[in-house]
Amino acid sequence: MSANHILVVDDEPDIRETVQDILEDEGYEVASAENGESARHALRDRRPDLMLLDIWMPDLDGITLLKEWSENQGLPCPVIMMSGHGNVETAVEATRLGAYDFLEKPLSMAKLLLTVERALEADKLVRENVGLRRRPALVLEPAGRSASMQRLREQVKRIAQHDTWVLITGEAGTGRETFAHYLHTQSARRERPFVDLGVSAIARGNAARELFGSEENGQVHYGSLEQAAGGTLFLDEVADMDLEAQGQLLGALDTGSFLRVGGSDPVAIDVRIVAATQRDLKEEVRAGGFREDLFYHLNVVPLHIPPLREHPEDIPDLLNYYVDYFATHEKLPYRRFSVGAQNFLRNYAWPGNIRELKNLVQRVLILGAGDEITQNEVETALGSNPPVPSQPLEGLVSFDQPLRQAREQFEKAYLEYQLGKHAGNVSKMAKEAGMERTHLYRKLRSLGIEIKERR
Numbered sequence: 001m002s003a004n005h006i007l008v009v010d011d012e013p014d015i016r017e018t019v020q021d022i023l024e025d026e027g028y029e030v031a032s033a034e035n036g037e038s039a040r041h042a043l044r045d046r047r048p049d050l051m052l053l054d055i056w057m058p059d060l061d062g063i064t065l066l067k068e069w070s071e072n073q074g075l076p077c078p079v080i081m082m083s084g085h086g087n088v089e090t091a092v093e094a095t096r097l098g099a100y101d102f103l104e105k106p107l108s109m110a111k112l113l114l115t116v117e118r119a120l121e122a123d124k125l126v127r128e129n130v131g132l133r134r135r136p137a138l139v140l141e142p143a144g145r146s147a148s149m150q151r152l153r154e155q156v157k158r159i160a161q162h163d164t165w166v167l168i169t170g171e172a173g174t175g176r177e178t179f180a181h182y183l184h185t186q187s188a189r190r191e192r193p194f195v196d197l198g199v200s201a202i203a204r205g206n207a208a209r210e211l212f213g214s215e216e217n218g219q220v221h222y223g224s225l226e227q228a229a230g231g232t233l234f235l236d237e238v239a240d241m242d243l244e245a246q247g248q249l250l251g252a253l254d255t256g257s258f259l260r261v262g263g264s265d266p267v268a269i270d271v272r273i274v275a276a277t278q279r280d281l282k283e284e285v286r287a288g289g290f291r292e293d294l295f296y297h298l299n300v301v302p303l304h305i306p307p308l309r310e311h312p313e314d315i316p317d318l319l320n321y322y323v324d325y326f327a328t329h330e331k332l333p334y335r336r337f338s339v340g341a342q343n344f345l346r347n348y349a350w351p352g353n354i355r356e357l358k359n360l361v362q363r364v365l366i367l368g369a370g371d372e373i374t375q376n377e378v379e380t381a382l383g384s385n386p387p388v389p390s391q392p393l394e395g396l397v398s399f400d401q402p403l404r405q406a407r408e409q410f411e412k413a414y415l416e417y418q419l420g421k422h423a424g425n426v427s428k429m430a431k432e433a434g435m436e437r438t439h440l441y442r443k444l445r446s447l448g449i450e451i452k453e454r455r
Helices: 013-025 036-045 062-071 088-096 109-134 147-160 176-185 207-212 243-255 281-286 292-298 312-329 339-346 353-367 375-382 403-421 426-433 437-446
Strands: 005-009 029-033 050-054 079-083 101-104 166-169 194-198 214-216 219-221 232-236 272-277 301-304
Touching: 005 013, 005 036, 013 029, 013 109, 029 036, 036 062, 050 062, 050 109, 062 079, 062 088, 079 088, 079 109, 088 101, 101 109, 147 176, 147 301, 166 176, 176 194, 176 232, 176 272, 207 243, 243 292, 281 292, 312 339, 312 353, 339 375, 353 375, 353 426, 403 426, 403 437, 426 437
Parallel strands: 005 029, 005 050, 050 079, 079 101, 166 272, 166 301, 194 232, 232 272
Antiparallel strands: 214 219
């Protein structure tokens, strides 16, 4: 686990050394560069969390570097400009190009430390806001007072104290990402980034760039492993990773370093990996779809999230949580579920688990009226024939065939059911199935399922 990494770029040795000493005394990890070209090399070596950049340097001035970065991949991190010959126009130009702030020399060390602290905090808030937009209903602590949920929360707290990798399993919609984020917030890495990478959403053959980043035409693109430096990388639906990418990830985990695509210098890994899947990875290993050695790397500590139907006593708490959430964040009217509605929902099968419950709450708050949500309203919202508890696999799939064919048979039955349930609406179907729409369309075509016939 690492402290915030700061890069100091200045052509005056006395300033570089003084700033570096002060920042290191404050607990930061500091690297330095004496000119623009050295700064480029330092960025290839490692992504900093913040940069202090001098404007006037002999080879490349700071404004030129800002323009170069902003016109390509964007600024690699928050940048604080420094200059002893600054003017208003220069400060305005630096701000326009994305610099966080502008400090005049001679530097006030108290102001420098305050600006650095504020820049790092602002960047953290930006990253958290981006994460919250991806996870609009993120529960900071998983809800539920059942014995199984209490045990699960305690288990996560114990795991969080040890810097081990974790494999989270469970059906789609059970809250695997919520538990991954909860694990991160309970760990010593909580102040560092939590980066989620949806493996199923990555185009085939592009996983290496997403994981390791790339170097092209002198420009560095930082992959998820570097973006999560010092923190946690969450690999969602890791079973969807292609075998080539699995091998590259395994090599990186074995050696503790990796090469960016197109790069030649190794980059050290300092990250906790939490992987999640709704599939049985042991079966995937036996079927040849997942590497056995990678499975054992990831499966240091297994964590299974039970489906909602196995802890129905938590349904009232979850209903109340999502009513409060949508009333607060989306300004929907506050309504309460009647006792009859709650009892009905406690006996419902919940094939879509907590994600389906969340969608139900949002639906009745948008479409309904009155203070109370009745059982009839809930049944209507779920459809005139709400799903019954899932039938055994023996009724859907023949076990007397190869695993790959059995899996395709089940996937086809499952997707046809979801397509009929949502009347051919692929957006709603993708949300409930926990799949990215492009990936879902490809899956439907590969299984020969016609969408138009269902609309």
